Amino acid sequence: MSKAIPKRSQDYSLWYNELVKRADLAENSAVRGCMVIKPYGFAIWEKMQAVLDGMFKETGHSNAYFPLFIPKSYLSKEADHVEGFAKECAVVTHYRLKNSEDNKGVVVDPEAKLEEELIVRPTSETVIWSTYKNWIQSYRDLPLLVNQWANVVRWEMRTRVFLRTAEFLWQEGHTAHTTQGEAIAETKQMLEVYANFAENYMAMPVVKGVKTESERFAGAVDTYCIEALMQDGKALQAGTSHFLGQNFAKAFDVKFAAQNGELEYVWGTSWGVSTRLMGALIMAHSDDQGLVLPPMLAPIQVVIVPIFKGEEQLKEIVDHVQPYIDELKKAGISVKLDDRDTLRPGFKFAEWELKGVPVRLAFGPRDLQNKTVEVARRDTSEKQVVDVDKVVEHIKALLEDIQQSIYKKALQFREENTRKAESYEEFKKLIEEGGFVLAHWDGTSETEDKIKNETKATIRCIPLNAEKEEGKCIYTGNPSSCRVLFAKAY
RNA sequence: CGGGGUGUAGCGCAGCCCGGUUAGCGCACCUGGUUUGGGACCAGGGGGUCGCAGGUUCGAAUCCUGCCACCCCGACCA
Numbered sequence: 001m002s003k004a005i006p007k008r009s010q011d012y013s014l015w016y017n018e019l020v021k022r023a024d025l026a027e028n029s030a031v032r033g034c035m036v037i038k039p040y041g042f043a044i045w046e047k048m049q050a051v052l053d054g055m056f057k058e059t060g061h062s063n064a065y066f067p068l069f070i071p072k073s074y075l076s077k078e079a080d081h082v083e084g085f086a087k088e089c090a091v092v093t094h095y096r097l098k099n100s101e102d103n104k105g106v107v108v109d110p111e112a113k114l115e116e117e118l119i120v121r122p123t124s125e126t127v128i129w130s131t132y133k134n135w136i137q138s139y140r141d142l143p144l145l146v147n148q149w150a151n152v153v154r155w156e157m158r159t160r161v162f163l164r165t166a167e168f169l170w171q172e173g174h175t176a177h178t179t180q181g182e183a184i185a186e187t188k189q190m191l192e193v194y195a196n197f198a199e200n201y202m203a204m205p206v207v208k209g210v211k212t213e214s215e216r217f218a219g220a221v222d223t224y225c226i227e228a229l230m231q232d233g234k235a236l237q238a239g240t241s242h243f244l245g246q247n248f249a250k251a252f253d254v255k256f257a258a259q260n261g262e263l264e265y266v267w268g269t270s271w272g273v274s275t276r277l278m279g280a281l282i283m284a285h286s287d288d289q290g291l292v293l294p295p296m297l298a299p300i301q302v303v304i305v306p307i308f309k310g311e312e313q314l315k316e317i318v319d320h321v322q323p324y325i326d327e328l329k330k331a332g333i334s335v336k337l338d339d340r341d342t343l344r345p346g347f348k349f350a351e352w353e354l355k356g357v358p359v360r361l362a363f364g365p366r367d368l369q370n371k372t373v374e375v376a377r378r379d380t381s382e383k384q385v386v387d388v389d390k391v392v393e394h395i396k397a398l399l400e401d402i403q404q405s406i407y408k409k410a411l412q413f414r415e416e417n418t419r420k421a422e423s424y425e426e427f428k429k430l431i432e433e434g435g436f437v438l439a440h441w442d443g444t445s446e447t448e449d450k451i452k453n454e455t456k457a458t459i460r461c462i463p464l465n466a467e468k469e470e471g472k473c474i475y476t477g478n479p480s481s482c483r484v485l486f487a488k489a490y
Numbered sequence: 491c492g493g494g495g496u497g498u499a500g501c502g503c504a505g506c507c508c509g510g511u512u513a514g515c516g517c518a519c520c521u522g523g524u525u526u527g528g529g530a531c532c533a534g535g536g537g538g539u540c541g542c543a544g545g546u547u548c549g550a551a552u553c554c555u556g557c558c559a560c561c562c563c564g565a566c567c568a
Contacts (some may be wrong), residue, residue, distance in 0.1 A: 004529095013562080021501095028560075084492055087566070123568095142539065157491075219568095225568095237568060276568055307527050346528035364527055374527080490568090 005354075007288050012232040019282060020161050023291045023355050026278075033159040033166030040355065041278065043299035045169070045211050048277060049149065051296075052171060057192050061145040061173060066127045068151075069118035078251040084218020084397040085122045090166075092118040121155040125219065125270055128174045129252040134331025136176060136266060138257045143186070144176040159384040162279030163236070163490050164368045170274035176249070176266040178256065183267035184222075187243040190271040191224040194239035202277065203294040203407035204228050204284040205414050206238055207436070207485060214445045217270075220304045221245035227460040227485065229414045233434020235460045235487035238280050244268035270366070270402075279490075285379070285406050291356030292379055294406055295399040300336045302328060302395060303357045305348045307364030314341060321363055324373075327392045333399065353378060358402050359395055379406050420483065427486070431457045436487050440480035442473035451475055460485045 005022060005196060008015045016425050020026055024042030027109040028034075037045065053063070061434075069092060076082050088415040096112030096311045121127065128146075136144060153167050173190060178184040191208055198206045206226035216223040220242035228238045249255070249265040295301050304321060308314040318339060324378050328335045338348050344363065352360055373391050376383040379402050417435030421427035432455075441459065452458050466482040473480050 017561090032559085084567095152568095154567070156568095158562095158564090168568075170568080222537080240568070274568060305527095309526060340525095344526050344528090344530060346526085347532085348529090349527095350529045362527065366527070 003289065005290065008231065008286075015138065015288075016279075016283060017161065019290060023282075023439075025161065025282070025291075026161050028161060030470075031166075033156060035161050035165045037275070040245070040299065044281070044293070045275060045278060047297045047299060048197075048201075049171075050408050052193075052197055052273065053147075055197065056147050056171075057175065059145075059193060061147045061175075062088065063149065064146045065148055065150070066124050066131065068121055070121050070124075071128050072117045072119055074130055075119055077126065078219045078247060079127065080247075081219035081251075085154075089122055089190070089291055090120040090153045090155055092120065096418070121150070122152055122154045123150060123270075123272075124150065124152075124172055125174065125248055126252075129248040132176055132266075133173075133252050133254045136254055136256050139178050140260055142176055142178045142256060142266065145173075145186075145400075146175065147171055147173040155226070156170075160279075160490075162275055164276075168275045172270060172272040175269045176254065177268070178258065178264075178266065180245070180267050182247075183269050184243050187222070187224055187241045187269045187271070190269070191226065191239075191241040194241065194271070195226050197273075198226055198228065198238055198277075198280075199407065201294065201296045202281050203296070203403055203410060204238070204280060205407065205411040207461065207463050208465070209463040210483060211240075211461055212459045212484075214446055214448055215459065215461075216272060217242045219247050221247065224464075225461050227487075228280055228284065229282070229417060229436055229487070230490070231413065232283075233417060233488070235436065236276070236280050236283070236487040237489065238277060239271070239273040239461070242269060242272035244270060248413075256421060274420060284410055285432065286356070289350075289381070290354030292406060293358060295355035295358045295403045298356065298358050299334065300352075300355075300357050301333050301399060302335045302359045302361060303348075303352045304337045304361045304363060305337060305345050305352070306337070306396075307345050307362060309340070311366065314339060317363055317365075317368065320368060323390070324391055329396065331392060332393065332398060343442075359398055377402055379409075420465060421474060421486075427451075427457075427474050430457055431455050431486065431488065434488070436460070436485055438483040439474045439486055440469075440471035440482075441484045442476050442478035442480055447473060447475045456488050457486045458489055460487050460489060 004012045024038050026035045026037045030037045047240060048213050093114055094108045094112045095114060096109040096261050097106040098109040100107045132144065135141060149171050151167055151169050155166055156340050159165050175186050177186060179270045188242050195206050195208050198204045206228050208226055211223040211225055216238060222243040224241045225237055226239045228236050230236055234255055246265040246267060248268050255263045256266055282291060306314060306317040306321065308317055325335050351362065356378060358378050360376045367373050367388065371388050372385045373388045374383055375386050375394065375398065377398060419435060419437055421430050421439040427437060427439055462484045468483055471480050472478065
């Protein structure tokens with residue numbers, strides 16, 4: 001096995017897969033389409049969870065938990081919703097196994113057939129709304145602001161670690177409101193929460209927008225989304241927030257008594273982000289040396305590699321470094337001292353780079369003598385020798401700088417790869433080159449479909465900040481009032 | 491589900507076409523020693539139902555049939 005990971009520019013897919021594996025994030029499971037998230041990968045996910053969960057609480061939401069199984073009849077209550085998910089559901093039909101006739105294993109006991117099949121949730125709108133029916137009677141019960149951290153199953157044809165797996169972890173918020181305006185405000189608020197998380201924690205710039213009809217969530221009136229651009233020029237949907245109107249309220253008969261005594265259907269929203277964000281995080285910043293993690297989400301922010309000969313020198317160095325470790329920890333910085341005596345420093349450097357640790361300190365006899373420490377930053381690979389007494393302040397500033405600087409780098413990349421197309425010919429050329437393409441579109445699903453079939457590009461969203469601009473649809477020439485965002489997507 | 495590819499030690503592969511000792515190699519692992527400021531070196535060692543099930547044969551990793559899994563390209567999708 002070669003030690004270097006495959007080059008990003010040569011085979012992006014292979015680079016991604018190898019990176020996931022070698023940085024110890026996850027692996028494909030023997031179970032079809034499922035992944036095993038390994039401890040290091042899960043630590044990053046837990047960081048994400050903690051930040052997001054805090055943001056949800058701050059905006060007034062509470063966590064709850066609903067069943068994994070959904071009776072088939074629930075799923076069929078909202079027509080668009082069934083249609084959207086029917087093709088990719090895992091179904092439980094039996095509740096018992098028995099020894100096979102030849103005694104060589106177990107078989108499904110045909111006697112134990114369920115009267116009504118259970119669907120493993122692909123999303124929880126249906127179970128949750130059937131529960132909300134009992135929770136909501138009066139306007140005093142509203143708004144109902146609930147989030148759930150859970151796993152869901154979607155039987156995808158083709159899977160890829162983190163980006164599309166048969167089972168994935170996510171959070172799904174489900175809220176109910178008295179008015180349309182309040183529900184729309186909630187939908188937009190959660191979109192802002194996601195955008196804030198993506199940009200300020202993941203250091204990943206996103207475009208906020210609305211989905212077109214054909215890309216809309218099954219059962220929603222409007223789907224808002226954040227779209228990010230990966231380093232290979234493909235777009236990744238990083239989060240969605242849906243305004244459900246009264247669709248689910250009507251399907252599940254969820255009404256409330258308004259102040260005026262009238263019975264009204266509630267207004268709903270749902271919103272979610274998943275372990276797909278892990279894929280986004282990996283692809284947004286990493287390089288040929290491995291993962292590059294934003295300090296805000298790195299499970300280990302600073303790693304210390306002591307350079308020593310023999311046990312005594314190690315002890316001497318560790319003793320000397322310990323006060324600085326304590327001080328860093330006190331400042332809320334997570335530090336790992338890599339005191340393994342079986343590996344050489346060069347190996348450790350490479351390993352921690354692979355794992356994306358933002359800052360590495362190397363401390364050896366030379367530093368002991370000079371009262372210095374070598375500080376290396378992961379994002380630029382720059383190294384500098386710092387006066388050891390100033391190291392804590394230096395690192396604090398450095399972590400902030402790395403956070404900012406990888407964001408800026410990603411933003412610059414996105415800006416360089418967001419271009420305008422004025423004609424269909426130009427559009428096809430730009431799409432082929434990769435990146436976001438802003439172009440006029442006549443607003444019809446037919447046109448969108450044709451463009452998709454001919455170029456593989458989809459409308460990622462109609463950006464919320466799109467300027468009014470009269471133009472002609474690149475495909476049909478029909479009038480258009482703003483540009484929409486096209487790209488090939490994951 | 492269509493087209494292509496792969497399955498041999500934890501990982502990456504050779505061997506298969508043309509059947510024949512004890513199935514190899516690199517990395518990783520274990521032991522001992524020397525090393526340690528960018529992926530160390532020497533010596534020794536352990537580890538295999540050759541994806542699974544049948545078949546052909548005196549003999550199968552190798553040939554035949556069926557199945558399964560994974561990867562890539564499509565269709566589907568967060």
